[in-house]
Amino acid sequence: MFAQFRSPRGWRLHSRGMFAGVSFMAFATVASAQEEGSAITLETVRVEGEREQATGPIEGYTAERSASGTKTDTALIETPQAISVVGREQMDAQQVQSVVEATRYTPGVRAGTFGADSRNDWFLVRGFSSQDSGYYLDGLQLFSSSFATWRIEPFGLERIEAVRGPSSVLYGGTNPGGLLNLVSKQPSARTLLHLEAGINEFGNGYGAVDAGGAIDHGEHWLYRVSALGRGGGTHVEHTNNDRLFVAPSVTWKPA
Secondary structure, eight states, X not given: OOEEEEETTEEEEEOHHHHHHHHHHHHHHHHHHHHHSOOOOOOOOOOOXXXXXXXXXXXXXXXXXXXXXXXXXXXXXXXXXXXXXXXHHHHHHHTOSXXXXXXXXXXXXXXXXXXXXXXEEOEEETTEEOTTTOEEETTEEOOBOSSOEEOOOGGGEEEEEEEESOOHHHHSSOOTTXXXXXXXXXXXXXXXXXXXXXXXXXXXXXXXXXXXXXXSTTSOEEEEEEEEEEEOBOSSTTOBOOEEEEEEEEEEOOO
16 A cells, blocks of 8 residues: 655655555554454463484384494484494395394305304404404403304394404404494383294204283383294205294383
């Protein structure tokens, strides 16, 4: 809206004063309507989410956090160490039956140096043997020898982490190539029941169960049981691959 007036020099337009008056009137009208009307109460909106834990499950194939490089729950992007993580979902997609099979696509790791074996595992990390001093479970060194290391059932693992480069400051005497840290499955308040079975062309069959959840309503006591049984032949004649794995665990979370 414009206001016009005539002067000796012709027609001119003045809008500043008119716009200010209209704006003030509109503001006063809205304020008066809000005062006269009743207040509107909106419903409460709750947004919940879970951050990835350094020892917990991985969403997809790419981990964001790890504890192997600092012994604390730290984001990988902030960890001054080369670390590769193989999560549970990736292990299931690869249908792995050993830690060797799970780390075949891990950078800097040469797994199964001497071929397939149903008893032991062999690893080279950046060219150095890791089975004699660089094999860990939940941050604790496993008993092994310079020849090989005893096989750990991958069905009981949540993730496998390869720490590349010297790490003796955190883990003591280890080879300079690096180490492997296996992270076991942990109890959770979320109810879990997973059943699995299979058989291959060599007549080797298996059955597995993974169950867990809260014991009490307050979720102070949590449990998890992972178990697997395997039996049958292999690609080598007169050689069987028989395994029995049971891993119960309980967590107490005080109020």
